[in-house]
Amino acid sequence: MARVAFIGLGHMGGGMAPNLAKAGHEVRAFDLSEEALAHAVERGCKRAKSTDEAVEDADAVVTMLPAGKHVAEVYRSHVFGKAPKSAILIDCSTIDVATAKAVEEEAQGQGYTMVDAPVSGGIAAAEGGTLTFMVGGGEQGFQQAREYLEKMGKAVIHAGEAGSGQAAKICNNMLLGASMAATCEAFVLAQKLGLDLQTFYDISSKASGQSWSMTSYCPVPGVGPETPADRGYEGGFAAALMLKDLKLAMEAAQKAGAYTPMGGEAADLFQRFVDRGGGNKDFSALIKMIDDSWKT
Ligand code: NAD
16 A cells, blocks of 8 residues: 555546545545545545645655646645655646646656656546546656556556657647547538438448547437437536647647647637637537537
8 A cells, every 4th residue: 555645636636536545545635625625535535734744755646736837836835845755746637748847857856756647538537447648757657657547547658758648638639629620510511411410420430531529429419329419518528628738739839830720720619619608518519609500
């Protein structure tokens, strides 16, 4: 049994931390929100009064925080110099590549081993321990982190050096955002051309237009396997989070000098959708904006 400090017990962390406790680890949890902390304690984690207290004597520190500024602040003010140097530091938040690299460089400078390990999979995968982790960092850090990540996920993949996990995550989600936008457009056009949507699904999901957005996450209610579209676009992956990831991808593309017109278009579409109040809806609800006459 290891001592694991878990910081950030929101939608994702609140599901992940109890899976480490179930695996037999002593999980010392902390969140600024009392409600989130109490929920984790009910589910087998131990209450810490602060991040400083949680990381004291820890074998591993796991963070699941909203954005780069929170990650930088938590590590610089509450983990470095407070956690033992032997602790493996694992940031699972989705943040910008530059901050991930900077914080990992500082960790290394102070004698720590740190990895970035963002996830694919939403709240249900966090609860069910079926996340996919993409890990950036050295081989030794990857091996150390894997032992903990395996208890929270179905796949743990080494993406490369520091920041590579974040790079893989935003490239994947840029592809997902653009493919979902294109899938929504295709269904709207198919409808306007008089095609039966189930028939179009049956054809395209077996033809060259097939993608995960169509086959596994169809934005049309009643077509394909059950998806958030069948639940009024509730649950699933919030459009606001898709927009966050697309913005991170655009920022990274600009810094890297990469030409990403489809990603840019997807970012503009999701920005308009969020501005119209769709931020809390599943991201496949974009189809409603693409065709305002959509009857759902
Ligand atoms: P969330 O806002 O629900 O949870 C974040 C938690 O961090 C909150 O409970 C907040 O109180 C806590 N927090 C913030 N600053 C803190 C600090 N200084 N000390 C302690 N706690 C602090 O967010 P979430 O949906 O759980 O997402 C977490 C991360 O995972 C994000 O980076 C997000 O992009 C990523 N992600 C989310 C999903 C999803 O479906 N929700 C999927 C994949 C990845």
